[in-house]
Amino acid sequence: MEFTDLYINGKWVPGAAKERFDVINPATEEVLASVASAEIADADAALNAAEAAMADWAARTPRERSEVLRKAWELMTARLEEFARYITLENGKARADAMGEATYAAEFFRWFAEEAVRADGLITHAPASGARIMVQHKPAGLAVLVTPWNYPAAMGTRKIAPALAAGCAVIIKPASETPLTMLALMPLLEEAGVPPGLVNVLPSKRTSALVDHMLHDPRVRVVSFTGSTGVGRKLLHSAADQVLKPAMELGGNAPLIVFDDADLDVAVEGAMLAKMRNLGEACTAANRIYVHEAVAAEFTRRFRDAMAALKVGDGTDPSVDVGPLVNAETRDKVAEFVADAVAKGARVEIGGTPPNGPGFYYPPTVLSNVPATANCVHDEIFGPVAAIQTFTDQEDVIARANDTEYGLVAYVFSEDMKRALQVCERLEYGMVGLNRGLVSDPAAPFGGVKQSGLGREGGHEGMLEFMETQYISASW
Structure with missing residues (x-):
């Protein structure tokens, strides 16, 4: 160098x-x-x-x-x-x-x-x-x-x-x-x-x-x-x-909300971007994924398949989609989040086991049935782990999304624009991605509220x- x-x-x-x-x-x-x-x-x-x-x-x-x-x-x-x-x-x-x-x-x-x-x-x-x-x-x-x-x-x-x-x-x-x-x-x-x-x-x-x-x-x-x-x-x-x-x-603790009327192709694509951009090592990463019960099974299946298609390896290889995390401490913290969630009842849909050998790798991981008591719900995962929860009531999911000291970014997926905008306005976040998994733009005011x-x-x-x-x- x-x-x-x-x-x-x-x-x-x-x-x-x-x-x-x-x-x-x-x-x-x-x-x-x-x-x-x-x-x-x-x-x-x-x-x-x-x-x-x-x-x-x-x-x-x-x-x-x-x-x-x-x-x-x-x-x-x-x-x-x-x-x-x-x-x-x-x-x-x-x-x-x-x-x-x-x-x-x-x-x-x-x-x-x-x-x-x-x-x-x-x-x-x-x-x-x-x-x-x-x-x-x-x-x-x-x-x-x-x-x-x-x-x-x-x-x-x-x-x-x-x-x-x-x-x-x-x-x-x-x-x-x-x-x-x-x-x-x-x-x-x-x-x-x-x-x-x-x-x-x-x-x-x-x-x-x-x-x-x-x-x-x-x-x-x-x-x-x-x-x-x-x-x-x-x-x-x-x-x-x-x-x-x-x-x-x-810091952030971004919720991503998928309503029952969401276009699931758009929602999965947006969730992949919001979760896996920069391997999840971003304050804007989707940390809590709330999916309406009516579409949870289908969303989880599609999301799992998209995560499974990612190639893990040294990022200097152009064919690689997911490189290593930045250091051993970050990798080990991600592994602890997964172990804690599983111990409390979460189900591993894919991933969850770091590979052997050199490099600070952790595989793309999808957890379903994640309980509200899991540590990853309350702290930034900062890694390629998606924690999925379900909801049925709009008021309930808004309350759950806002139940954090953080307020950087949230994501909402719905084809009902009137409802979607009403929800966006009630979310206590400095930024909201509406049917988009990416909010960062040099022309936009990037920042959060609360802590x-x-x-x-x-x-x-x-x-x-x-x-x-x-x-x-x-x-x-």
Whole structure:
């Protein structure tokens, strides 16, 4: 691997302590690369570089910033295969899934290239005082971005692109399991015209101390985090000390509801996408599948057959549909969920037994008759396991779907659009997929309610997370 050092102020540096950590290929359990581990001194160097770079960048016209982001999209789109390979090697996902992520990641540069020129303000006449109300949006300041391992490219570009569009400089802390993809993106951004210091990347095995230090630096004004709700709470505590602007995309426990009038072909296809995209290692993954009793047997049969048709193996093989999970801990947690559900009465329709040999593999698994007491009903499975329950009453299934502290995404399948929309509006979720198993789109405001987060990524709202609103009162 070519890019394995820290990226600070446009240069590759080994880090103050010159310590390193290994990145493991989850398909083989072999070491992919040894990567530099950032320390506090490296964070300070990155903050200094970001502060210096932002002054010029924020002063540039929106069109200038837009053109740089547009160029980044063009360059990344031309190199999708390269980035997909990085994603597969360090994350494990199959090639088709990795190509999907790379395409999705690149699209954030194009979308926010278009949004960079649309930070619209307002001039109006105050009805009571007669003064003019002038409103504008300004860059908020330095942003610390903390990204997860499940989308090594997209979770970075989803934050970098709006921050640069808004006029901010950033320091990125990628997940220790998957830092290589983000490091490999930096030469591309250089080629696109991103000036030195504007984007800095700090892989580290000391994530907590490093991020906490940066969040207590008065120059930092935004923290954007994607990850578990537990870690998000800790970051919010740190952010409170400096009253930082937080953007938090946290955990989920997504319900997927199949009504008796659903088109089962559409429902099965949507459920496969909602469950198996990224091997289920996604906060948007369908975690609780509720199927109306009248169609449960047929839906389960079709869904089981679709899961059985998936080929498991090393994701570098183009014929493979399902690669390994990211690490042994994730695989073992998935196995524990299945064992617990079966012990409490669930039936294994297919899968359920991890293969022998190297690699963190777990087979596509379908569980039926899953009881409400099963642990997988209350926690993210984060793996290729579908937990199916049945229902007969609409009010009951809405209550069950909402019975969680999380509120990221839900899925509804029904051909009765009036009922479907009524149900969607009553679901306590920031996003709902209606007869669709995919809601992620750079043009849409991605985010949840309750303990699933604060703020939105993507859409016009994504750029505003990195801006502050200023109001000027004037008379003329």
